Amino acid sequence: MRTLSTVAEMSEALEPVRLRRGRIGLVPTMGAFHEGHLSLIRRARADCGVVVVSLFVNPSQFGAGEDLESYPRDLARDHALAHAEQVDVLFTPSLDEMYPHGYATTVEVAGLGEILCGDPARRGPGHFRGVATVVTKLLGICRPDVAYFGAKDFQQTAVIRRLVEDLNLAVTIEVCPTVRDPDGLALSSRNAYLSAAEREQALSLKRALDAAQRAAAEPGASVASVAGAAQRELEAAAVEPEYVQVLCARDLSALESLDDGEALIALAARIGRARLIDNAILKPSSAKIETGEKAVGFDPARQMSRERSVR
Ligand code: PAF
Numbered sequence: 001m002r003t004l005s006t007v008a009e010m011s012e013a014l015e016p017v018r019l020r021r022g023r024i025g026l027v028p029t030m031g032a033f034h035e036g037h038l039s040l041i042r043r044a045r046a047d048c049g050v051v052v053v054s055l056f057v058n059p060s061q062f063g064a065g066e067d068l069e070s071y072p073r074d075l076a077r078d079h080a081l082a083h084a085e086q087v088d089v090l091f092t093p094s095l096d097e098m099y100p101h102g103y104a105t106t107v108e109v110a111g112l113g114e115i116l117c118g119d120p121a122r123r124g125p126g127h128f129r130g131v132a133t134v135v136t137k138l139l140g141i142c143r144p145d146v147a148y149f150g151a152k153d154f155q156q157t158a159v160i161r162r163l164v165e166d167l168n169l170a171v172t173i174e175v176c177p178t179v180r181d182p183d184g185l186a187l188s189s190r191n192a193y194l195s196a197a198e199r200e201q202a203l204s205l206k207r208a209l210d211a212a213q214r215a216a217a218e219p220g221a222s223v224a225s226v227a228g229a230a231q232r233e234l235e236a237a238a239v240e241p242e243y244v245q246v247l248c249a250r251d252l253s254a255l256e257s258l259d260d261g262e263a264l265i266a267l268a269a270r271i272g273r274a275r276l277i278d279n280a281i282l283k284p285s286s287a288k289i290e291t292g293e294k295a296v297g298f299d300p301a302r303q304m305s306r307e308r309s310v311r
Contacts (some may be wrong), residue, residue: 008184026144032072032189036179061130193274204237209280216282233289242268
């Protein structure tokens, strides 16, 4: 594995791969690897001849007062894990390399970047502007055939798919299933902030998704009944959500009825220092619970990414 930190080194390393028409897979990360990251890397390893993992804690996606300074960082551990997963290139650019003096360009996905987590009352549109900008830059630097993202960050994947389509970027976006701990907690680098008691409380997010699934399968289920079922689970655990929303899974638009298309339930809550998000695709007419996580056979997020892929 090569560890490279400049754009020039990346060009030099990847140009021969492009010339021989090798398939390049990119896994963009902010480090502090957990099984979720490793599942993306393994997927890229299975699909692509050359696997690039970028590791950059991107300041532009953190708001004032957020956890940029304390965000978990362990380069030595991440390096060892990437090496063990047979990553070809670990890209660890500095802040100056990504945003040199005079840097002036941002990428903003209107609408999609301004709802849910991007609502001005929450993280605000600056968060997804930061994500969209850095992902566009990473796609430009690595020019991968495929880039891999996790379904836990469903809104992020919607923003990225939109920008790839709008900017005619020649890359396939693969959205891979959420990976969970055995007790159901979706893996996140920010889980490290949770105390034992807070972690117990955090399990209510998955219970809320499961309650929403059950409510969606009931005759006469509505957007309100599904959201209410999730809300009650959170209340029972004394978790005050930032949002619990049932939306169209395709474009995150508002849904009047569960029959109006594939529905997504998305939720966010602050538990102690951790701001946690989770989501599930709702399957109203099916007895089987499908939450898009790894154990499930059909993965709607992946299906969507295939349908919308550029290549
Ligand atoms: O999901 C993340 O870790 C980040 O938002 C990403 C996509 C690496 C951009 O900084």
